[in-house]
Amino acid sequence: MPAPVAADRPLRRLVVPAFLPAAVFGIGQGAAAPLVALSARELGGSVAAAGAVVALLGLGQVLGDLPAGRIVARVGERSAVLLGSAVGLVGVALSFVATSVPVLGLGVGLFGTASAVWGLARQSYVVDAVPEAMRARALSAMAGLSRLGFLLGPFLGAAVVHLVGTRGGFLVQLVAVVAAGALMAALPRLEHPPDAAGGRGRGRTGASLRAVVTAHSRVLRTLGAGALLMGAARASRTAVLPLWADHIGLDAVTTSMLFGIGAAVDVALSYPAGRWMDRRGRRGVAVVSLLVFAAAHVALPLTAGAVTLGVVAVLMGVGNGLSNGVIMTLGADAAPVDARAEFLGAWRLCHDLGMLAGPAAIAMVSAAAALGAAALAMGAVAGVGAAAMARWVPRRPPRPRAI
Structure with missing residues (x-):
């Protein structure tokens, strides 16, 4: 079993279990984002249909927000990450092999829902893992690394697209979901004194x-x-x-x-x-x-x-x-x-x-x-x-x- 994490451990101790997965997940999102509309067009969709497929990512995230909160509360952050990774893998796989616009849209929507679970589990874990006095910088650092990954993702995606075609971005995203899920699945166990800063919120009222x-x-x-x-x-x-x-x-x-x-x-x-x-x-x-x-x-x-x-x-x-x-x-x-x-x-x-x-x-x-x-x-x-x-x-x- 992983060693417990102390509540006052510096932010650098969260780099591998929380911050790095955010960057890796962002790389996958950035690699696929520019190619969703292009893939829809390649499958014969109109410009309007391509725009609708892109919008399904946001819609999937919106639809996943409330269930994500309940899932994390019931099963914990680590199990929620595993579930979100599984749903995300299905979504990306569908996008990669899609032979029609509806299948592509389903895959994109599923990934949006998985992103909601992922994001909430990540946030909940970091809030518990850091003292309240460091909460904002921890969450901002995680958000910034996710943005950095999203910024770098298109460049990596472009190289793979050059080798395998338009769907190459989804291949990068597939690898990123697996890698980020594996990193977060090894989240260290959190143990806090009852009144420790950053250790609140572990109880459940039902x-x-x-x-x-x-x-x-x-x-x-x-x-x-x-x-x-x-x-x-x-x-x-x-x-x-x-x-x-x-x-x-x-x-x-x-x-x-x-x-x-x-x-x-x-x-x-x-x-x-x-x-x-x-x-x-x-x-x-x-x-x-x-x-x-x-x-x-x-x-x-x-x-x-x-x-x-x-x-x-x-x-x-x-x-x-x-x-x-x-x-x-x-x-x-x-x-x-x-x-x-x-x-x-x-x-x-x-x-x-x-x-x-x-x-x-x-x-x-x-x-x-x-x-x-x-x-x-x-x-x-x-x-x-x-x-x-x-x-x-x-x-x-x-x-x-x-x-």
Whole structure:
């Protein structure tokens, strides 16, 4: 049996069991993400059908959030990871061998559901494994490494695609799911004194998911609304930035470079943002990140070339980098002591609904008005989100309570 992990063990002791799997899992996601739509087109799907298949990833994650909380609560993080890995393997395998668009969509949706289980199990474990004073930087570091993996994934995927064709990205993803699952399946056993920081939330009340959501409905309606708006602002950038680049006549290579620069800024700011949250509180980071998103979206229609759009891409990278770990940290702070996993499932659902709604809002406003109007609308959404975070994020993390 693995040796117990002490509650005050430094973050570096979590590199192999928690942080490295996040990066490996991110590599798999990044390798496959650019190829989902292309695979759908190769199978004879229309542009609309390809877009729907891409959306199924987010939909699968949304549908998996609430069950993920219950699964982690019932079977524990290690078993939940094994289950999520098994479902993810089935999903990726279906995507790899799909001979029709519906089969591809099923595979993509299953992987989204597996991602929800994976993400919640990872978050729950890290929250228990670190002292409360290091919670934000631990979660931000994990989020940043996941983003780093996602940034590197397309390059590795491109090399495999060159050898085996478009489905090569799914092959990389398959290997990544196996490797990340194997690493997390060896999670060290956690043992804490009853009052140890970071050791809370291991008990189970047996409360139903409905009871947990009802008991914490005020937090989910208020702070959860801020999480939803942040999710919408974060996700919209992946749609509005490349669409505007195409609108002003930039080619795919330039657009990819600008996106890469923004992503590099994103990764670089993740850990510093976590330290800021641990030292100064969560509110400042949450509000500033959304204000930066608002400024970037409002400035987007004013750009007319690669340089000015590059400035906006960097701004979006700053906003996203600062927001890395914010949602996970706020959720961990607000979670009840004896029903953490169930609460976190509902909490993640708030954010993931925003992630699903953001690109959809861009599409709808663009169709009804113009792309510039869609960008301004998302700027307003981010501004409202900043106000919500300023109003509802506590100055200091609250002490967790029972339901």
